[in-house]
Amino acid sequence: MSASPSTAAPPAADEAGATAAKDQRKRGTAKRRPVSRRGELLTGYTFMIPWIIGSLVFTVGPMLWSLWLSFTDYHLILGGDFIGFDNYTAMFADPMFGRAVKVTLVYVLLAVPFKLVASLAVAMLLTQKRRGIGFYRAAFYMPSLIAMSVGIAIVWKALFAKGGPQDQFMSWFGWEGGGFIGNPDVSILMLVLLSVWTFGAPMVIFMAGLLQVPGELYEAAEVDGAGRWHRFVHITIPMLSPVIFFNVLMETVHAFQLFGPAFIIGGTAGGPAWSTLFYTVRIYALAFVDLRMGYASAWAWMLVLAVGVVTLIMFRAAKNLVYYAGEDNR
Amino acid sequence: MISHPYRLRRRSLLTGASAAAVLAAAACGDDGPAGTADDPIEISFEWWGDESRAEITQQAVDLFQQRNEGIKVQTNFADFPTYWEGMTGRMASRDLPDVFQMDYSRLRQFGSGGLLLPLEGVVKTDDFREGFLDTAKLDGQLVAVPIAGNTLGLIYRADWFEAHGVPAPAPGYSWDDYKSAISTLTPALGEGKWGGGDWAGQYHFMELWLRQQGGSFYTEDGKALAFDQAKLAEWWTTSADLYTAGMVPPVETTIEWVEGGLVQDLLASEIGWDNFMPGYSPTVEANGGTLALAAPPSLDPANLGLYLKPSMQLVISGATEQAEAAAKLVDFLLGDAEAIKILGTNRGVPATNTGLENVEIDAPTQAVLDYEASVSQYLTTPPPAPPAATGAVEVKFGEIYQQVQYGEMTPAEAAELFFTEAETLLAAEQ
Structure with a gap:
């Protein structure tokens, strides 16, 4: 692996696989008698049944149920009645709503850019032709496999405890704020850092994108006397823009839904002093501490709505910002 | 919790x-x-x-x-x-x-x-x-x-109280007596140890304090709070002077505690449930200390607010x-x-x-x-079973007091917020 001659191994392999599969399909159909379209459909759906049932029972069903609940004052023990849009209007009078939205937005605005910049930077380093590059790719991807686990959240808690590694390290530079865990001004940074550290998924996508940029563009630019920076700004970024857009979209949607680590580090109360009171954590507390399932469902649907709107805005903005090679004649 | x-x-x-x-x-x-x-x-x-x-x-x-x-x-x-x-x-x-x-x-x-x-x-x-x-x-x-x-009591380190000349708390001693005991102990114990913990974030302790004044936390039917915002703001200032003077451990420290301060050898006393004491004792003894149990401080020597x-x-x-x-x-x-x-x-x-x-x-x-025998004469009728939302109210009580500790809110602001939240919770189950 270390002496791999082509850095373009993953996409190339994919392509090879796809062609092979296509060939096989061709051969298969050539040998067998063509099956009727109906029969093919039936077979297809038969194989899909477990997943269809699964998503109906475990995703679509509960979602519809929670949509209904969001229009009731359903209490986990006492039940509830239809109350129309009261939950949705009550939300805006709720002092905790603004706090939760603020914490979540701050997180999204910090975590997404930092994570993407970090993953792009690392992706650019890892697409170089170097000895042992395969090892580094694996190593840098590794954190994202384990990062959302309970174990890592607990490790994180220890890292940022008072007198812990972060506190000690920063004290050398005159920091007096103690551990991030107990300091509401900076506690959210713990979660931002956790997110940045797990740049594996966008990094892989960036790498795939970077390897697709035609080398002749760089060569031509070099001939014209463009420096590294100019090549990056005028070739890499535009050519990469569809991939950047995809990553921004995915990471933003994910960031809005952060729950696990926040719940473990800050608890249902979003401690310290509500500085990690993420929107999702608040939904959890409303549903399972306060037992107000109807109201919690309304919060959840508001999040769905908000993420939908943000996504829509991004798609609109992308029209002018994203360059799709090969669509020049549109 | x-x-x-x-x-x-x-x-x-x-x-x-x-x-x-x-x-x-x-x-x-x-x-x-x-x-x-x-x-x-x-x-x-x-x-x-x-x-x-x-x-x-x-x-x-x-x-x-x-x-x-x-x-x-x-x-x-x-x-x-x-x-x-x-x-x-x-x-x-x-x-x-x-x-x-x-x-x-x-x-x-x-x-x-x-x-x-x-x-x-x-x-x-x-x-x-x-x-x-x-x-x-x-x-x-x-x-x-x-x-x-x-029932509630004060669990304290008899050895530290004695070593620093603080008299053992006798039934009927006042909150002020307790505060001065803490103020003596904290400087005497040195850096990183405290004479007592901040009690204001626990709703059970406020209930105790209300009962000492003849009140209760919830109304008899359990549908509302039996005190007003001013009372809550007052409760949340009972430990304020100790807190600002650093006589009780700051929230930045306690938020990271996964064990009680007595067990960690960091606190000299704590208001708490008396049956915790047998659980704490072996660890404290292993640290070379001795635990003792006394009645909690009171506003009225004749009414300790206790119930079984x-x-x-x-x-x-x-x-x-x-x-x-x-x-x-x-x-x-x-x-x-x-x-x-x-x-x-x-x-x-x-x-x-x-x-x-x-x-x-x-x-x-x-x-x-x-201890239970010694305070049996003070035990009064227990309050009716608290409303269903108590679990959530208890969480909220601590959560909002944390805002006061961090200086994000004044006790009055915090009390107002607590009332909004608690009333919503209580209303949700009517």
């Missing part, structure tokens, strides 16, 4: 084990009407607690199964928050265990929905110590039986199909001499007379008994 004490007592465990062995040899088949050894009735029993509690509880259950061959008991346990999260979900799906451990703060939450079996005439009620059954009733109906009881609270209760699900077998298990766990010996004081000092006679009592447990 109230954590609960636990302790594995080797001696009682061994006694229990040998008792179990003897009994196994002479197993008396006490079969119920339905269910035989070949076709047993199955009931489920769940509790919160740690491994050591699980071990001895399982032993007691095994003994029960030997005595009652027709009954099989499925057991399960979890830690306190997980346990209640699970129960809350199962309550919604009406899937509760036949017998399970109950906390006073959740009694109404579960009892009001008809989820608990009325126990009058179902389980034995003639052997409970005086006053213990008062808190097992919901609107006059018995729905739970207490396993053990507790069940530390844990046992309940039977209203949906059980095996009420008789479930009741048998409850009677066995609370009133059987052998079972008592196995279970020891892990869940507190037993609530039944049989329990008290048969349990092995070590020095810290004796201290709890002595």
Whole structure:
């Protein structure tokens, strides 16, 4: 692996696989008698049944149920009645709503850019032709496999405890704020850092994108006397823009839904002093501490709505910002 | 959240084990009407607690199964928050265990929905110590039986108090006396140790303080708070001068504590439940200290605001199909001499007379008994079971006080927010 001659191994392999599969399909159909379209459909759906049932029972069903609940004052023990849009209007009078939205937005605005910049930077380093590059790719991807686990959240808690590694390290530079865990001004940074550290998924996508940029563009630019920076700004970024857009979209949607680590580090109360009171954590507390399932469902649907709107805005903005090679004649 | 004490007592465990062995040899088949050894009735029993509690509880259950061959008991346990999260979900799906451990703060939450079996005439009620059954009733109906009881007290380091010339707290001492004790101890103990903890974030302690003034936390019907915002703001300033002077540990420090300050050798005193003391004692002794128990500080020497609270209760699900077998298990766990010996004081000092006679009592447990005897004249009628939203109100109380500690809100602002939140929670269950 270390002496791999082509850095373009993953996409190339994919392509090879796809062609092979296509060939096989061709051969298969050539040998067998063509099956009727109906029969093919039936077979297809038969194989899909477990997943269809699964998503109906475990995703679509509960979602519809929670949509209904969001229009009731359903209490986990006492039940509830239809109350129309009261939950949705009550939300805006709720002092905790603004706090939760603020914490979540701050997180999204910090975590997404930092994570993407970090993953792009690392992706650019890892697409170089170097000895042992395969090892580094694996190593840098590794954190994202384990990062959302309970174990890592607990490790994180220890890292940022008072007198812990972060506190000690920063004290050398005159920091007096103690551990991030107990300091509401900076506690959210713990979660931002956790997110940045797990740049594996966008990094892989960036790498795939970077390897697709035609080398002749760089060569031509070099001939014209463009420096590294100019090549990056005028070739890499535009050519990469569809991939950047995809990553921004995915990471933003994910960031809005952060729950696990926040719940473990800050608890249902979003401690310290509500500085990690993420929107999702608040939904959890409303549903399972306060037992107000109807109201919690309304919060959840508001999040769905908000993420939908943000996504829509991004798609609109992308029209002018994203360059799709090969669509020049549109 | 109230954590609960636990302790594995080797001696009682061994006694229990040998008792179990003897009994196994002479197993008396006490079969119920339905269910035989070949076709047993199955009931489920769940509790919160740690491994050591699980071990001895399982032993007691095994003994029960030997005595009652027709009954099989499925057991399960979890830690306190997980346990209640699970129960809350199962309550919604009406899937509760036949017998399970109950906390006073959740009694109404579960009892009001008809989820608990009325126990009058179902389980034995003639052997409970005086006053213990008062808190097992919901609107006059018995729905739970207490396993053990507790009351608030001040747990303190007798050695540190003595070494620094602070007199041992005598019943009737005032909050100001306690504050000056803390102010003496904290500087004397040196960096990183404190004379006491900040008490203002615990709703139970505010309840105590309100009771000392003849008030209560909730109104009699449990539908509203029985105090106003100004009162709450006042409570949240009772420790403010100590807090700003650094006489009690700052929230930045305590937020990271996973154990109590007494156990960590960092606090000289703490208001808390008296039955925690046997749990703390061994660790404190290992640190070279001595614990003692006194009444909590009071505003009125004649009224300490104390009442006897069940530390844990046992309940039977209203949906059980095996009420008789479930009741048998409850009677066995609370009133059987052998079972008592196995279970020891892990869940507190037993609530039944049989329990008290048969349990092995070590020095810290004796201290709890002595303390309860010493304040028995001050124990007043317990408040009615708190409203179903109490669990959430308790969480909110601590959460909002944290804002005050961090200086994000003034006590008055925090009190206003607490009222908004608590009133919404209480209204949600009307």
